[in-house]
Amino acid sequence: MKLVIAIIQPHKLEEVKDQLYRAEVNLITVSEVLGHGRQKGVTEVYRGHKETGNLLRKIRLEIAVNDNYLEPTIKAITKGAKTGETGDGKIFVLDLEECVRIRTEERGSLAIG
Amino acid sequence: MNSGDTAWVLISAALVLLMTPGLAFFYGGMVRRKNVLSVLMQCFIIMCVLGIQWVLFGYSLSFHPGNGFWGGLQWAGLNGVSLEPYTDYAGTIPHQAFMIFQAMFAIITPALIIGAFAERMKFSAFLIFTLFWATFVYDPLCHWVWGMGGWLRNLGALDFAGGTVVHINAGIAALVTAIILGKRTNLDKNVPAPHNLPFVALGTGLLWFGWFGFNAGSALAANGLAVNAFVVTTTSASAAGLSWALIEWFRNGKPTIFGVCSGAVAGLVAITPAAGFVSVIPAIIIGLLVSVFCFIAVTIIKPLFGYDDSLDAFGVHCIGGIWGALATGLFASKLVNPAGNDGLFFGNPKQILIQLATVLVTVIYTAVVTFVIYKLVDIFVGVRVDEKTEAMGLDLTQHHERAYTVLE
Numbered sequence: 001m002k003l004v005i006a007i008i009q010p011h012k013l014e015e016v017k018d019q020l021y022r023a024e025v026n027l028i029t030v031s032e033v034l035g036h037g038r039q040k041g042v043t044e045v046y047r048g049h050k051e052t053g054n055l056l057r058k059i060r061l062e063i064a065v066n067d068n069y070l071e072p073t074i075k076a077i078t079k080g081a082k083t084g085e086t087g088d089g090k091i092f093v094l095d096l097e098e099c100v101r102i103r104t105e106e107r108g109s110l111a112i113g
Numbered sequence: 114m115n116s117g118d119t120a121w122v123l124i125s126a127a128l129v130l131l132m133t134p135g136l137a138f139f140y141g142g143m144v145r146r147k148n149v150l151s152v153l154m155q156c157f158i159i160m161c162v163l164g165i166q167w168v169l170f171g172y173s174l175s176f177h178p179g180n181g182f183w184g185g186l187q188w189a190g191l192n193g194v195s196l197e198p199y200t201d202y203a204g205t206i207p208h209q210a211f212m213i214f215q216a217m218f219a220i221i222t223p224a225l226i227i228g229a230f231a232e233r234m235k236f237s238a239f240l241i242f243t244l245f246w247a248t249f250v251y252d253p254l255c256h257w258v259w260g261m262g263g264w265l266r267n268l269g270a271l272d273f274a275g276g277t278v279v280h281i282n283a284g285i286a287a288l289v290t291a292i293i294l295g296k297r298t299n300l301d302k303n304v305p306a307p308h309n310l311p312f313v314a315l316g317t318g319l320l321w322f323g324w325f326g327f328n329a330g331s332a333l334a335a336n337g338l339a340v341n342a343f344v345v346t347t348t349s350a351s352a353a354g355l356s357w358a359l360i361e362w363f364r365n366g367k368p369t370i371f372g373v374c375s376g377a378v379a380g381l382v383a384i385t386p387a388a389g390f391v392s393v394i395p396a397i398i399i400g401l402l403v404s405v406f407c408f409i410a411v412t413i414i415k416p417l418f419g420y421d422d423s424l425d426a427f428g429v430h431c432i433g434g435i436w437g438a439l440a441t442g443l444f445a446s447k448l449v450n451p452a453g454n455d456g457l458f459f460g461n462p463k464q465i466l467i468q469l470a471t472v473l474v475t476v477i478y479t480a481v482v483t484f485v486i487y488k489l490v491d492i493f494v495g496v497r498v499d500e501k502t503e504a505m506g507l508d509l510t511q512h513h514e515r516a517y518t519v520l521e
Contacts, residue, residue, distance in 0.1 A: 010147075011504040014303040034519050042505075045513040057147075057519065085501070 001096040001109060002070050006061040007035060008081040008089040013059050016080030023076040025069060027112075029062040038086045058089065064096055066109045114198055115205035118334040122203075122210045125330025129217035132323035133160055133224050139316025139378070140228050143424045146308040147506025148232045149516045155239060159224045162240065163247055167216040174252040176202065176215065181264035184256045201261050203333040214330060219255070222279045223247050228426030229287030230294050233503050236511040238496040245486045246286065250479055254278055258471070270471040271445055271453055271464065273342065274331035276386025276437040281475050284431020286483040287422055293487055294496060296421035298503050310371055317374040321350055324381045328388040341449055342388035345396035346381065352400025353380025360408050375429060379407040382433035387441040390453040395444035402440075403433050435472055442468035 008016055013030065020028060034055035041053040065073050074091055082088055101111040137156035141149045163171065173188035178201070188194050191212065199208035223243045230239075257263040258270060258278050265277075272278060297305075307313060328346040332339035357376025358368035383403035384396055391399070411428035422428060442465035445456035455461035490496055502510040509515055 009504070011299070014299065032519060042509050043513055044509070044515065055520075 001099060001112060002065055002067060003094040003096040004061070004063040004065060004070070004073050004077070005092040005094065006063075006077045006081070006089060007033070007058050008061065008077070009083070009087060010057050010059050012081040012083075012088075016061070016077055019076035019080035020063075020073070023069075023072040025063060025065065025073050025076060027063065031060045031062075033058050033060045036087075037090070056087070064099055064112050066112055114207065115334070118203075118205040118336075119207060119210055121335035121339065122206050122214050122330060122333060125326035126210070126214040126217050128323045128326025129214070129221065129330065130160070130323075132217075132320050132327065133157075133221050135316045135319025135323055136221065136224055136227075137316070138312045139320060139374070140231060140424050142309040142312025142314075142316060143228075143307040144231050145305045145506070146517055147508055147515075149308060149312075149508065150514055151236070151507035151511055152227060152231055154236070154512055155227050156224050158240065159243060160220055162244060163220045163223065164216065166244060166247055167219050168212075171219055171247060171252050172212050172215065174248070175219070175255040176212070176260050178261040179256065181262055181267070182257070183253055184260050205334055211333065214333075215255075218275055218279055218327075219247060219251060222251050222275075222283050225280070225283035225426055225430055226287045226290060228424030229291040229422045231423040232507065233294065233297050233497055234507075235494070235496060235498050236507070238490050238494045241494060242486060242490045242496070245490070246483065249486060250286065250482050251278070251282065254282055254475060254478065257474075265471050265474065268470070269454065269464075269467050271390055271441050271468065272386045272438065272471070273389035273441075273453075274328045274385045276382070276434045276441070277471055277475050280382045280385060280430040280434030281438065281472060282434075282479050284427045284429075284434055285476050285479040287426035288420065288431065289480050289483045290487060291422040291427065292420045293484065294421075296419075297423065298500055300421060307371065313374050314370055317377055320378060321347075321381065324350070324385075328381075328385060332389060338389055338450060341392070345391060345393055346384050346388050348393055349384035349396045349400035349403075350377045350380040352397045353377060353383065353404045356380075356401045356404035357408060360404060375407070375411075375425070376404040379403045379429050379433040382430055383437035383440065385434070386437045387444065389450050390441055390445035390456075392444075392446065392449050395440070399437065399440045399444070403436050406436050407432050438468050438472050439465065442466075 035058050036056050041056055043052045044054050063073055077091055099111045100107050133156050137153045141152045144152055168191055170189045173186050174184045177184035177188045179185040194208050194212055196207045196209055198204050203211045223246055255278050257265040258272050324346055325343055329339045329343035332342055354373045354377035357372045361372045362368045380400040380403055383399050407429050410432040411425045443457045445453055446459045447455050454464050457465045
């Protein structure tokens with residue numbers, strides 16, 4: 001089991017969701033986060049006071065998958081989120097030790113799907 | 114000179130000014146949060162730019178007697194616009210009181226168009242477009258309908274508070290800009306939800322409140338006619354808000370606050386040309402029906418043709434305005450206003466034809482000149498922001514500000 005964490009551009013969320021559904025990955029958690037990588041943030045000016053390097057809005061996806069779904073998931077996120085410009089984001093893959101479905105108390109790969 | 118009249122017109126001018134910030138919140142709540150400041154900014158900068166344009170030359174172009182087609186520049190810089198009454202427009206208030214009341218109409222009209230091109234227009238292009246549009250579309254049309262010697266005025270068109278000059282005019286300009294500017298990116302995948310419906314409700318409240326100045330103030334006196342306009346204005350808004358909610362309830366299963374707000378604004382639009390000519394029962398009919406027409410325009414016609422009138426400036430203001438102009442030709446009565454005329458239902462079928470002709474002239478003139486101005490601005494500065502800017506939002510890219518922080 002793997003946990004896929006992806007940081008993407010906010011406006012790419014719909015396309016990524018679309019691609020994930022096509023890859024039959026239906027279980028995702030989405031949160032709004034701030035951050036910047038090489039894109040180096042944005043400049044904001046308030047009453048002449050200039051703030052550079054401010055954090056940009058990003059979307060964070062968390063998806064728990066069984067091993068055979070890992071590659072399709074990565075492909076779907078990449079396909080949906082890629083523009084080729086800096087700021088497209090990153091995908092992190094972590095080993096997932098356990099997963100419990102609360103309603104049935106099922107565990108492991110059965111609980112993920 | 115009458116101190117009561119003067120006081121009422123000055124207060125009305127302030128009420129109408131407040132409608133533009135009201136509109137800013139009405140529209141600002143409907144856009145995505147990355148663009149809310151851009152909408153507020155567009156509304157507020159119009160108050161600044163047109164506030165100056167009007168006293169420098171806009172008022173003169175619109176209201177100096179001139180000829181049938183334009184007012185001329187004799188009153189430029191308010192030269193000759195005194196603190197004494199100018200009896201051709203209003204005999205009991207200072208000429209400058211009339212002038213500043215009209216200024217607020219000149220400000221809100223181009224602000225209405227913002228709803229059509231929200232979330233994708235370059236700020237610099239917007240500024241140039243607005244200034245030219247006010248000068249070459251609003252000012253001439255205002256002269257034709259309201260100015261001394263204006264040819265539509267002489268034709269006998271009834272437009273009490275600006276159904277034609279303000280709402281049909283802005284609504285048609287909205288449709289033209291929405292069509293030639295094109296859709297917002299990714300719209301087919303995801304129609305963005307309004308980011309703050311409480312703002313929409315707040316804006317509606319401010320508009321409704323300000324509209325008393327807009328319509329009842331257009332009597333230009335604190336008299337019975339003003340009271341009639343006041344009563345029918347709020348009645349029509351009530352009827353239309355209720356009607357929109359009921360339509361949603363029957364059609365979609367649930368009434369919405371967004372629907373009530375849209376309906377109330379449509380009701381205010383529709384009663385605008387009629388406010389000084391119709392009584393209260395026609396006002397209820399005008400209000401109940403305007404929501405039907407506008408609802409069809411925004412939920413059926415817009416998707417059918419696929420233009421992206423983002424915040425329904427055309428669907429509410431133009432459709433509501435046209436219905437109001439025609440309804441004036443149906444329901445107008447000399448019993449309400451001896452200076453007006455009777456409509457179809459009061460034995461004068463000719464009035465509806467005059468109203469129809471005025472609507473057609475407005476639609477054609479505004480559409481053509483708006484198109485030309487848009488194309489010229491597009492050639493010289495480019496009207497639409499690029500795709501990346503649109504994705505990041507206009508607040509950060511056009512103004513280096515954001516409305517909401519995520520961390521403290």
